[in-house]
Amino acid sequence: MMRRLIYLLPVLAFAGIAGWFWQGLAPERDPTLVPSAMIDKPVPEFDLPPLEAGKPGLKSAELKGQVTLINFFASWCVPCRAEHPLLLTLAKDKRLQLDGIAYKNKPEDTAAYLAELGNPYARVALDQPGRTAIDFGVYGVPESYLIDRDGRIRFRQVGPLTEDVIEGKLKPLIAELTK
Amino acid sequence: MIVEFGHFALVLALVVAFVQAVVPLWGAQQNDARLMGLARPAAMAQLLCILIAFGALMQAYIVSDFSVAAVARNSNSLQPLIYRMAGLWGNHEGSLLLWVAILAIYGAAVAAFGDNLPPRLQARVLAVQATIALGFLAFMLFTSNPFARLDPAPADGAELNPILQDPGLAFHPPTLYLGYVGLSMAFSFAVAALLEGRVDAAWARWVRPWTLAAWTCLTFGIGAGSWWAYHTLGWGGWWFWDPVENASFMPWLTATALLHSAIVVEKRDALKGWTILLAILAFALSLIGTFLVRSGVITSVHAFASDPTRGVFILALLIFYIGGALVLFAWRAPALKPGGLFAPVSREGALLINNLLLVSAAATVFLGTLYPLFLDVAGGGSVSVGGPYYNATFLPIVLPLIALAAIGPFLSWKRADLPGVLARLKLALAAAILASILGWWLNRGGPLLALLGAALAGWLFVAAASEFAGRARLFTAGALGRLRRLPRAAYGMTFAHAGLAIAILGMTGSSAWKQEDIRVLRPGESATIAGYSYRLDSVGPVEGPNYHATRAQFTFIRDGEAIAVLTPEKRFYPVAATTTTQAAIHVSRLADLYAVIGEPDGKGGWTVRVYHEPLVPLIWGGILLMAAGGVVSLSDRRYRVGAPLRARGAEAVLR
Numbered sequence: 001m002m003r004r005l006i007y008l009l010p011v012l013a014f015a016g017i018a019g020w021f022w023q024g025l026a027p028e029r030d031p032t033l034v035p036s037a038m039i040d041k042p043v044p045e046f047d048l049p050p051l052e053a054g055k056p057g058l059k060s061a062e063l064k065g066q067v068t069l070i071n072f073f074a075s076w077c078v079p080c081r082a083e084h085p086l087l088l089t090l091a092k093d094k095r096l097q098l099d100g101i102a103y104k105n106k107p108e109d110t111a112a113y114l115a116e117l118g119n120p121y122a123r124v125a126l127d128q129p130g131r132t133a134i135d136f137g138v139y140g141v142p143e144s145y146l147i148d149r150d151g152r153i154r155f156r157q158v159g160p161l162t163e164d165v166i167e168g169k170l171k172p173l174i175a176e177l178t179k
Numbered sequence: 180m181i182v183e184f185g186h187f188a189l190v191l192a193l194v195v196a197f198v199q200a201v202v203p204l205w206g207a208q209q210n211d212a213r214l215m216g217l218a219r220p221a222a223m224a225q226l227l228c229i230l231i232a233f234g235a236l237m238q239a240y241i242v243s244d245f246s247v248a249a250v251a252r253n254s255n256s257l258q259p260l261i262y263r264m265a266g267l268w269g270n271h272e273g274s275l276l277l278w279v280a281i282l283a284i285y286g287a288a289v290a291a292f293g294d295n296l297p298p299r300l301q302a303r304v305l306a307v308q309a310t311i312a313l314g315f316l317a318f319m320l321f322t323s324n325p326f327a328r329l330d331p332a333p334a335d336g337a338e339l340n341p342i343l344q345d346p347g348l349a350f351h352p353p354t355l356y357l358g359y360v361g362l363s364m365a366f367s368f369a370v371a372a373l374l375e376g377r378v379d380a381a382w383a384r385w386v387r388p389w390t391l392a393a394w395t396c397l398t399f400g401i402g403a404g405s406w407w408a409y410h411t412l413g414w415g416g417w418w419f420w421d422p423v424e425n426a427s428f429m430p431w432l433t434a435t436a437l438l439h440s441a442i443v444v445e446k447r448d449a450l451k452g453w454t455i456l457l458a459i460l461a462f463a464l465s466l467i468g469t470f471l472v473r474s475g476v477i478t479s480v481h482a483f484a485s486d487p488t489r490g491v492f493i494l495a496l497l498i499f500y501i502g503g504a505l506v507l508f509a510w511r512a513p514a515l516k517p518g519g520l521f522a523p524v525s526r527e528g529a530l531l532i533n534n535l536l537l538v539s540a541a542a543t544v545f546l547g548t549l550y551p552l553f554l555d556v557a558g559g560g561s562v563s564v565g566g567p568y569y570n571a572t573f574l575p576i577v578l579p580l581i582a583l584a585a586i587g588p589f590l591s592w593k594r595a596d597l598p599g600v601l602a603r604l605k606l607a608l609a610a611a612i613l614a615s616i617l618g619w620w621l622n623r624g625g626p627l628l629a630l631l632g633a634a635l636a637g638w639l640f641v642a643a644a645s646e647f648a649g650r651a652r653l654f655t656a657g658a659l660g661r662l663r664r665l666p667r668a669a670y671g672m673t674f675a676h677a678g679l680a681i682a683i684l685g686m687t688g689s690s691a692w693k694q695e696d697i698r699v700l701r702p703g704e705s706a707t708i709a710g711y712s713y714r715l716d717s718v719g720p721v722e723g724p725n726y727h728a729t730r731a732q733f734t735f736i737r738d739g740e741a742i743a744v745l746t747p748e749k750r751f752y753p754v755a756a757t758t759t760t761q762a763a764i765h766v767s768r769l770a771d772l773y774a775v776i777g778e779p780d781g782k783g784g785w786t787v788r789v790y791h792e793p794l795v796p797l798i799w800g801g802i803l804l805m806a807a808g809g810v811v812s813l814s815d816r817r818y819r820v821g822a823p824l825r826a827r828g829a830e831a832v833l834r
Contacts, residue, residue, distance in 0.1 A: 004509075
């Protein structure tokens with residue numbers, strides 16, 4: 001009997017996977033609705049080194065006083081490339097400070113990536129061990145957090161920012177926060 | 180008119196596939212030789228129909244018939260002929276037609292060359308093949324008709340995605356599909372064996388050449404895709420752990436496992452259930468790859484324009500084929516006679532470990548590929564786990580696998596003498612130590628992982644060579660004659676293992692010792708990289724057939740002597756409004772000099788990126804050698820001779 005059960009395992013595993021696939025196809029799926037435990041909480045404490053020596057790094061203490069968008073990215077991440085042009089446009093928004101945290105990325109790779117695609121970030125910090133990302137609860141890159149003047153996380157985007165998210169959610173929220 | 184004829188041929192193929200799927204299967208059940216006999220002509224007719232459809236669509240692309248919707252969307256009259264032709268499979272509909280065409284080629288090959296198969300097994304194999312064709316033909320005709328007309332027809336087409344306008348498109352998709360779809364043969368043989376309720380050494384011998392052919396094509400196709408990405412994406416990388424790359428890599432890992440486990444079935448009559456499962460899984464992973472690329476569930480640089488109804492249709496096919504085969508497996512496999520027990524130190528024991536490691540490696544890649552999807556379903560967006568995940572999970576599994584690949588071939592069946600084998604590996608050990616010292620000395624240090632990579636490459640290469648030398652007793656009298664009598668499969672294994680070693684050295688070199696230089700240069704200025712100095716001679720416009728390009732010219736100088744002129748381009752395709760990068764590459768002293776031209780800085784300077792990629796040419800060389808091993812092994816005499824005794828036995832039963 002046990003022997004028979006082992007032979008059933010593959011088909012059961014496949015049934016589970018097929019179920020996930022089915023859900024993945026659901027048309028009403030909205031990937032931008034991310035319940036995050038971190039919303040409205042202060043940003044976790046962190047103090048990260050800068051990409052280039054001599055430039056400022058990024059500390060949680062420095063986030064107060066202006067609205068900041070922190071973008072986790074990496075040179076090995078394909079969706080980040082897709083998101084990048086939008087970040088370059090977003091960087092022109094004077095109400096907002098756009099900071100980047102390079103997640104598990106060698107400094108030279110990050111530098112090459114930004115040299116190739118352009119650098120939208122006011123500050124670029126390195127999170128090579130990925131500890132700060134864990135504190136934020138980052139699922140994977142790219143991922144972005146909007147932080148208000150009091151240093152609280154107000155919005156989280158898992159996956160690349162899109163035109164719709166920026167216009168429909170991010171900009172109204174920035175307008176509200178900078179009132 | 181020709182287009183309608185092609186469409187009709189495709190419908191006819193569907194009908195033929197239906198007959199081929201049902202009648203021979205019924206015949207095999209009823210033991211009716213006439214009904215079973217229908218399988219072979221049906222397979223031939225199916226190939227003919229699909230080739231007509233393929234030819235009709237090809238004609239529409241060649242003459243730029245923009246009244247065909249797929250042609251209008253993916254082709255343009257200004258495109259060079261080769262890209263108009265290869266454009267056929269540069270999109271969802273056409274690539275599906277290529278998919279079913281290759282499926283039909285394999286089916287017809289079983290019909291034509293399967294004389295040594297027992298008729299009942301052959302009938303069942305062909306019926307399963309036709310069932311697969313049936314699903315995909317229906318999918319194509321109902322959701323993705325490549326022959327759909329457009330009225331009114333546009334004056335010109337929208338152009339093939341410029342990134343695809345590369346010689347790589349001409350041979351990467353066809354070889355990859357030959358591999359992907361070729362695994363359907365192993366699947367069909369597995370399902371037929373489950374229906375038959377018998378798996379034996381003869382079965383393993385019949386299924387192996389098909390798996391080997393698919394594996395060889397897949398190896399070549401993955402290598403070609405990697406080379407394409409390397410020279411066209413302009414990031415100087417050759418593997419990105421992109422979901423679609425993984426979609427081809429998972430079946431490759433599983434097929435590699437299958438190739439090894441089929442040997443155990445053939446020689447020792449053991450691991451039968453496992454081998455059947457692997458055959459199902461290998462094809463299941465190719466189907467899942469197809470699903471991922473075409474349904475839009477995952478974001479990838481390769482993804483086709485997607486459509487949810489297509490996703491649901493493919494998922495239904497997936498559930499029917501994979502789910503059906505696995506249910507059949509759960510039902511019939513327990514009845515297979517279990518094989519003998521293994522001694523832990525033996526050839527079969529080593530092959531079992533090989534299988535466990537390969538399947539675990541495939542599982543880690545599977546998790547990494549699907550984690551973003553699972554997360555997405557659970558409420559996250561599409562994220563990438565990328566390189567760090569794979570370095571942490573995939574490498575620890577693969578490194579011991581490579582180390583064992585050197586030892587395995589020395590072990591004898593049933594019970595091996597480990598101390599004796601290790602004594603024969605002294606030379607390989609010396610090579611491993613030498614390779615890591617050499618790596619350390621040449622690069623003044625270097626990451627530990629790179630030294631380990633170099634050591635493993637040296638270890639595996641020398642072990643493969645000395646195993647071969649030992650088998651042929653190369654350094655004693657009469658070696659030439661023994662070399663000629665050595666089975667081709669032995670040559671194949673040596674080539675494949677040595678090729679793997681060479682490729683690993685290349686991967687190690689490029690990952691660890693790559694140098695890059697990014698700067699702004701004005702024409703006439705120079706910079707240095709890895710002991711070369713390079714000068715940006717000029718930057719100027721060049722006109723292509725359907726693009727405007729900016730071409731830079733670099734001269735590379737070593738020891739005061741000009742050794743290469745590189746001319747990378749940046750191309751702008753006005754119809755598609757897309758820019759592509761054409762890297763220029765020169766191979767020198769086993770390293771690639773790789774140059775890319777970027778944007779102007781507005782002050783007369785240009786951003787240039789130059790890479791020195793040591794050992795990278797070895798990656799492609801190693802992969803080619805592995806594929807060559809597959810070809811050589813395929814020509815082994817035992818596959819042509821087959822197992823005549825058993826075939827005669829089966830025929831006797833039928834009469």
